[in-house]
Amino acid sequence: xxxxxxxxxxxxxxxxxxxxxGLYCMLGNLYVGEVNDVxxxxxxxxxxxxxxxxxxxLTRRMEGGD
Amino acid sequence: xxYFSKLIKGYLLSYSGLTAIALFFSYIATGRLQxxxxxxxxxxxxxxxxVAPSEEMFxxxxxxxxxxxxxLHYLAAGTIAAVGFGMAHWWAYEQNMYALMAAVAAGxxxxxxxxxxxxxxxxxxxPGLLCAMLGHASYxxxxxxxxxxxxxxxxxxxxxxxxxxKFFREDxxxx
Numbered sequence: 118x119x120x121x122x123x124x125x126x127x128x129x130x131x132x133x134x135x136x137x138x139g140l141y142c143m144l145g146n147l148y149v150g151e152v153n154d155v156x157x158x159x160x161x162x163x164x165x166x167x168x169x170x171x172x173x174x175l176t177r178r179m180e181g182g183d
Numbered sequence: 184x185x186y187f188s189k190l191i192k193g194y195l196l197s198y199s200g201l202t203a204i205a206l207f208f209s210y211i212a213t214g215r216l217q218x219x220x221x222x223x224x225x226x227x228x229x230x231x232x233x234v235a236p237s238e239e240m241f242x243x244x245x246x247x248x249x250x251x252x253x254x255l256h257y258l259a260a261g262t263i264a265a266v267g268f269g270m271a272h273w274w275a276y277e278q279n280m281y282a283l284m285a286a287v288a289a290g291x292x293x294x295x296x297x298x299x300x301x302x303x304x305x306x307x308x309x310p311g312l313l314c315a316m317l318g319h320a321s322y323x324x325x326x327x328x329x330x331x332x333x334x335x336x337x338x339x340x341x342x343x344x345x346x347x348x349k350f351f352r353e354d355x356x357x358x
Contacts, residue, residue, distance in 0.1 A: 121304060121305040121306065122248065122251065122305050122306050122307060122308075123305040123306070123307025123308070123309070124307060124308075125244060125301075125307060125308035125309045125310075125311075125312045125313070126309070127309055127310055127312075127313045128236075128239070128240065128244070128308065128309070128310075128312040128313040128316055129240075131236060131313060131316060131317075132236045132237070132240055132316070135232040135233055135236045136233070138232060139232050139233050157233075158233055161233045161234060161237040162233065162237070164237045164240070164241055165233075165236060165237040165240050165241070168237075168240040168241045168244060168245035169240060169244075169245075171245060172240075172244050172245045172248050175245075175248050175249065175252055176248070178252070179251075179252055
């Protein structure tokens with residue numbers, strides 16, 4: 118490990134809000150799109166959540182000195 | 184105050200840089216100052232709210248962090264991630280080499296923004312990653328809905344960033 122690192126909570130909070138707002142748009146009548154777009158939304162949402170989660174876990178591991 | 188000063192400066196640098204990169208590669212490819220057409224007709228939701236934050240979270244946070252765990256410096260890790268970011272646009276840009284090079288350059292640019300505007304010791308990506316997310320989202324919205332505004336947006340963004348850098352430097356060490 119070359120640097121001490123921390124977790125970007127501000128970006129993670131904004132990312133979480135974007136997922137929630139996207140869901141709100143799709144569940145409500147605000148969104149007019151295609152089924153394919155819903156799949157894209159799900160893929161991107163999974164990508165964001167898994168990146169944040171594994172990033173956090175990796176940071177904890179790095180803090181632990183592994 | 185220091186946090187928001189950094190956030191605004193990083194956002195302006197990210198947005199104006201991404202816009203300038205798009206214009207530059209567009210000029211090389213077509214001889215005109217318009218953005219390279221991306222060929223995607225998606226609603227605002229995906230370009231602004233999901234695509235940009237998700238891509239930044241993956242390519243400017245997770246992938247570089249993984250490489251940093253292996254011992255690389257953030258800038259080296261971010262450069263590798265930027266190449267991956269460009270390659271990830273292979274299908275979206277329909278193998279257009281100019282658009283792919285623009286994506287790699289944009290990835291590298293946002294990597295610099297994240298590094299420049301994140302607090303160090305510990306390097307916690309704050310607020311640099313958020314700057315990159317907001318800049319990327321704003322760029323996506325501009326190129327989708329008002330591509331004719333790219334040049335003025337790049338100029339105004341760069342001027343505003345220069346103004347902020349000159350007059351709001353005392354807040355750099357807010358940590």
